[in-house]
Amino acid sequence: MTVTLADVAARAQVSPATVSRVLNGNYPVAASTRERVLRAVDELDYVLNGPASALAAATSDLVGILVNDIADPFFGIMASAIQGEIGGPGGRAGGERLAVVCNTGGSPERELTYLTLLQRQRAAAVVLTGGAMENEPHAAAVAAKLRRLGEAGTRIVLCGRPPAPDTSAIALTFDNRGGGRELTEHLIGLGHRRLGYIAGPEERTTTRHRLEGHRAALAAAGIEEDPRWTVHGRYDRRAGYEATLELLRRDPSLTAVVAANDSVALGACAALRDSGLRIPEDVSVAGFDDLPFSIDAVPSLTTVRLPLAEAGARAGRIAMGREEPPPGGIATVRGELMVRGSSGVPRG
Amino acid sequence: MTVTLADVAARAQVSPATVSRVLNGNYPVAASTRERVLRAVDELDYVLNGPASALAAATSDLVGILVNDIADPFFGIMASAIQGEIGGPGGRAGGERLAVVCNTGGSPERELTYLTLLQRQRAAAVVLTGGAMENEPHAAAVAAKLRRLGEAGTRIVLCGRPPAPDTSAIALTFDNRGGGRELTEHLIGLGHRRLGYIAGPEERTTTRHRLEGHRAALAAAGIEEDPRWTVHGRYDRRAGYEATLELLRRDPSLTAVVAANDSVALGACAALRDSGLRIPEDVSVAGFDDLPFSIDAVPSLTTVRLPLAEAGARAGRIAMGREEPPPGGIATVRGELMVRGSSGVPRG
C-alpha cells in the first residue's frame, strides 16, 4: 500500500534508523549511504508519515495562526507576513513547517476550539492576531489554554493583541490608543469640535483602546463629549454605512466622523455621499489601519497606518525562535498618522 | 507530564480502550461508564494526542485550503466560506476538523511543497482555490501529486480553478471567459471601440480565460484589436496603476480600460485621475470579481460578480462529503455583470 520508512530502508539496504537520520539530518551519515537512501526515497516516491513522526518525536511542524476574519485584509496581510517567515527552512524534516491559518470569525468558542485543536496537534507555535475579547470568563479560559500550551512547549506570540499576563506569550501590541488619539487631535487641530465616532463591537480591546484614544484627545482639547456622538457596530463597511446615517440623524451638525477602521470609514463615506454631503467640505472622515484600498478612496482616506506586514513578520520570526523576543516579552508597535484628502477644515 | 489516555483510564477505573471508545463514540459504552470517563477527562483536563490518534487510525482531521494570496480578499472570502463548512461537526473525535489555509503566494514550488506537507499529514481533504499555472511541467507535477493524494484517500476539490484531468478532483470552475466577454460586450454596447486591457500575470488560467473572453467580444463586434492595447501585470492595485499609465502612453485615445480584477481596476482609476481624466466621461473602467470595496469606489465599479462565498461553501461541503459532487465532477460557476458608475458612453 503506502510506502513506509521500512520500504525505503530495504531498498537502500540500510536500517530504518539510518533512513530516518538521513531525512532528519541531525546525525552523521556517510555521504555514500545518504545518497543511496535519498535515491531510494526518490524512486519509491516516499513521503514521511507526519503523525507517526510527530508521535515518535513528540513535536510537530505545525504552526497555527489565529485570525478573527480571514476575509478582512487587515488579518490577511498579517497572516501572509507571518506565514512568510514560517514557511522557510529552519525546521526538521526538510525544513518545512506547515503554517496554518485558523479563522475564528470573532467567536470566543471557536477561538478556544482552535486552540484545543492546535494543542491536540502539538503545534510548535501559535500566533494569535487582532484584538481580544474583554469577556472575563472567556479571557480567563484563553489564558488557561495558553498557559497549558506554553507548558507543552508551544511557543506563543500575540500580534496586534494586548499582553496575556501569567502566560509565556510574547506580545506585539498595536498602540491603538495612541493612534486614535493622534487621529482625533489632527481633526481637532483642523478646527472640528463636533465629532462622531463609529466604534467597533463592544467587548473588544481594539475597540476600547481606539475609542479611549479618541476621548483622550477630546478631553485634552476641553471638548465635552456628547453620548449621541458614539455608535457601535461591526468592523465592516455595512456597519459604517448604517452607523453614519444614525449619527447624522442624531446630530446633523457633526463636522467629522471618525471610524473604527478603514472599512467602516468607507461605509461612512458612502453614507455621507448618499446623504448629499461632500467630503471633506461638509464632513471630514478618518479611518484606521491604512489598508491598501484606503488610498484609492475618493477622497483618499486620512487614517493611521499600522505596520501590519512588519509586525506579522516579526511575530513569525519570534514564533520560529529566529528573533529574540522583546525585553519583558512585550513590545508596542506604533501607528503613523496619514493625513490625506478625507479630512479638512470644517465649514462655517 | 502530559496527561494520556492511560491516565484517564486509570482515574475512571476502566481500560484505555474504553476511554478511546467513549471519546470516539463509535462503539457501545454503558451510560454510567461513559459518564465516569468523561468526568475523568474533565478533571484531568485531558486533550487527545492528535498525531498518535492519526497514526493509529490512519486518518487525520486536517483539511487543507490552498490560496494564492491570503492578503487578497478574493481568496479570503473563499477561504472563509470553505472553512465555515468545515469547522462544524461531522467528524471523529469531538466532531472537529482543523481547516488550515496555506498561502502559496502564487509560487508553483510552494504549491507543491504544501501539497506534500498535506500528504505527509494525511489530510482528510484539500481544496485548491484560484487559477492554476499553465506551466506544463508544473501542471503535470501537481496532477501527479493530486493523483497520489487521491489514492491515499484525500478528497480533492478545486474551487475557481479549471478541472484537473486524470485525477479524482472535483472542480467548481468560474466562467471567467464568459464573464470577460459579457463585460466587454457591455462596453462595446455603450459605444467603445478602443479598449485597453490590463491582464494578470501570464501563464495563469484565470488571466488567459478572462482575456479570451474580452477578445471574443471584440471579435464578435468586428473590432480589430491593437496589440498595444494589452498589458500584463500582477493582480494588484500597483500593477493596475502602472499598466494604465503605460496604456495611456501607448494610445491616448483609449476610451475604456478593462482590468483583470477589481484591485487592478482601482489602480487604473487612480492612474486615470492622476492623469487628469474623468471616469467615465473621458475613460470608462471595468473590473472583475466584485469584491466588497468595489461598490465604494468613486464612481462605483462596473464589474463581474463572482459568487465567491457560495462557491467556497459548496466546495467546503463537497470536501466534507456533505454534498454530492456535480455530475462528471465538474461544475461551472457563472458570474454576473454589475453595471455601475465607472462605465459610460464614450466622449465624442
Next chain:
DNA sequence: CCTTGGATAGAAAGCGCTTGCTGTAACGCT
C-alpha cells in the same frame, strides 16, 4: 437449571517513526 446470546469491557497487537544505546570497523597514536 443450563444454555444461548446480547451488551460491555479488557487484552494486546500494532500504526510508522525516532533515538538512546550498543556494536564494529577503520584510523591514528605511542
Next chain:
DNA sequence: AGCGTTACAGCAAGCGCTTTCTATCCAAGG
C-alpha cells in the same frame, strides 16, 4: 603491534492511540 578514538550503522524500545478479538456478565429462553 597494541590500544584508544572516531565515525557510522543497527537494535530495539517505545511514543499514545485504535481496534480486533476475546472474555465476562446477565437476562432471557428452553
